[in-house]
Amino acid sequence: MGVPNLKVVTGPRMLPIVHYGRTAYFADLRLGQFRDIENPHNFIDFDTDQGRLMCKQVGVILCPECRMSVIVSKAFEQERLRCMQCQNILGPIRSE
Secondary structure (H helix, E strand, O other), X not given: OOOOOOOOOOOOOOOOEEEEOOEEEEEEOOOOEEEEOOOXXXXXXXXXXXXXXXXXXXXXXXXXXXXXXXXXOHHXXXXXXXXXXXXXXXXXXXXX
16 A cells, blocks of 8 residues: 655645634734734734633633643543643643
């Protein structure tokens, strides 16, 4: 059996979109910001009061050790997860 052909994409990638209220935002995990789709210069940092609330509501978590951010599915919110970069334990995400 041969190895299946894998397509390697080298161009820009699409950022995840989250909806908060009536506004749609790009979740820019690299910059740690929610950016308004209509006006990308309008943004909310993850590390602000509003940003932390939005992160919690849409499933964005930030590793306290290395500051890497990821979006976690609600299916895993009660699981103990590890950061992909530093292996720090991140979970459970929600304790409600």
